[in-house]
Amino acid sequence: MIKKTVTTLFMVMVFVSFGYAQDITGNWKGTVMDQFEINYTFKVEGEKLTGSSKGPDGSDSPISNGVIKGEDISFSLDIMGNPTKITGKIKGNDADKTKAKSIELFFVVNGSDMTLVLSPVK
Template sequence: MKRKIFTTVALVCCVMVCFAFFADLTGKWTGSLHAPDGNDYPLNYAFKVDGDKLTGSSTGQQGSVDITNGKITGNDFSFNIDVNGVDVKNTCKFYPEADSVGMDIDYQGFKMHATLKRSTDK
């Protein structure tokens, strides 16, 4: 009986730790994207985590755009944003120990990579 209780408590603690990692994903993140055309574009995201769902927005020269189809699985997550009428898929990995996010971006067949760091702006 004690073994079952201990095992249950240990599993609950592990699940809580996993969710605590993604609670840290909530907030503002910034980075830069070096595009195939040679230009650098600033990336600014505000992520909000609710269980396994990701919402928020991206802010750029065109204004603010909402994140759609946001999903979280472990340290991996994905979402879409609208860039001038093009639905852009972002596949990401959260690295809590480095407080960074690695992003793979698919823009009309062009594959790009960027790294985000937590913003110090409040």
């Protein structure tokens, strides 16, 4: 009896956590330093994040080590020949918390802190 109760409680917690995960699957874009447009294609499967980034020169870089937990996102990307760790926060739409309205990313390039705000491509 206790085993069934614990199992049921665990399953409810798992489904509730997945219910709060925000959906960022799709295409996103933003501008770095007010001049370089960056495009991302994200795919979310549970807590795994995959996809790619298209830089200002048009080259694609695959996302590696991607993780999404609630509103937190992290992944690695090759930027100018250097593996770069990127972290961020997903901002939800007030009307529907499952659809992301924007993503704010943080990373360091050549010793400089960078911030990139992404918007969904419609």
